Amino acid sequence: MDITGPKLSFSAGDHYDREKELKAFDDSKAGVKGLIDGGMAKVPKIFIRPLDELSEDLKSIQIDQIQVPVIDLGKIQEKDCQERVANEVRIASKEWGFFQVVNHGIPLKVLEEMIDGVRIFHEGDVEVKREWASTIEYIEHVTNLGHTLFELLSEALGLKLDHLADLECARGRIFVCHYYPACPEPELTLGTGKHSDGDFITILLQDQLGGLQVMHKNQWVNVEPIPGGLVVNIGDLLQIISNDKFTSAVHRVLASSVGPRISVACFFMGTFVPPKVYGPIQELISEENPPLYRDFLLFRCLTLKHSYWEDMLSYKIDLLLPNTSSDLLDATAKFIAEVRNCKIMELGWLPNIATGTIVAMLISKDACLQSLLGLDFDSNCQLIEVNILCR
Ligand SMILES: O=C(O)CCC(=O)C(=O)O
Ligand SMILES: [Fe+2]
Helix, strand or coil, rough: CCCCCCCCCCCCCCCCCHHHHHHHHHCCCHHHHHHCCCCCCCHHHHCCHHHHHHHHHHHHHCCCCCCCEEEECCCCCCCCHHHHHHHHHHHHHCCCCCCEEEHHHHHCCHHHHHHHHHHHCCCCCHHHHHHHHHHHHHHHHHHHHHHHHHHHHHHHCCCCCCHHHHCCCCCCCEEEEEEEEECHHHHHEEEEEEECCCCCCEEECCCCCCCCEEEEECEECCCCCCCCCCCEECCHHHHHHHHCCCCCCCEEEEEECCCCCEEEEEEECCCCCEEECCCCHHCCCCCCCHHHHHHEEEEEHHHHHHHHCCCCCCEEEEEECCCCCHHHHHHHHHHHHHHHHCCCCCEEEECCCCCCCEEEECCCCCHHHHHHHHCCCCEEEEEEEEEECCC
16 A cells, blocks of 8 residues: 555646546545545645535534434333334434434444454554454444344334345445545535435444534534444435335535544445335325335446446436426436437436435446446446436
8 A cells, every 4th residue: 555645736726627636536546545644734626615515504503402313222122112112213214314223232342343443454554354354243243233223114114024124125235434534624625425325224333533414404413423332324215115204314424633533334225136126115105195206126236437436336226206207307318318429228317315316327238238247337337417306
């Protein structure tokens, strides 16, 4: 690992070539940590948040007294207790889309070793075997906790305990380890920009530094670290199949001058092979509660071409958001294809609940073939954000 960091020159001034600078950053392969290690004292322009966003943040008042719900899983083996906990899960998942769990059965030592492992890995001082052993232990524990949570979530929806597991929601786990170095100008940027997760649920381990915030009733609320606690949040897919009984909340991570901050996210993505149809759960649909979403096909992951997303897995959903005619989408896709001069071999729509927009994916034949063969994508896949849809 190059610990001296990249030697990048980021141009100043209003007119700069963002694409070029993003590419220079990507090509360096050293990440933000590389910049910091290289002595960067100012946040490069590519990471500076738009002025209107910054001023909006300054205007918004921070409500410190409200707290993301904390749910004690300690006694869920006892019958009455399971019902009570499922009720807490139901309220938290609807009103917040976020909760923290304590007494979940994962030893504190396993959590701490996982955080340490990520730090050591990123800092290059790796004793690989030891770290792998603790990582595998962590993965096993989180997988089990996922099963418990899907039972509670099923019960919270008034379904039989194994309903969500039967839909294979607990499958397709992706672990992402985040390392946020200390930032010289934290007020100008973000650790992770606002987004909602595109999975069923996410189980997040964060260290004790803080910085994660969730949007609740139009305010950013801190998700305060609890020693030994884990954060759970509802993703877009669970919002959709629960027919909005649960909420996929928008969240972000602030940058900080104190660091590094470490977190480990486990995304429960569902099953892709073979592609599976998902949609609002039948049992939750009635005349008074009509489906808010169409059924959609969940495909396997694509690695997207966009620079920041190179390592990030996304997925293709044949999903049409409510109140949108498929004719409108098809016409839009054709129009985009014409403008971009690309041929539509496959078309997918990726809803972005955070921004209320959709992303059209126009995928060439080669890319589809690669997907079927289970290979990763590098090119041939274009993503275009389309601002015509709002929920
Ligand atoms: O680092 C964190 O605390 C959260 C990261 C996150 O939101 C994500 O990976 O989706
Ligand atoms: Fe997230």
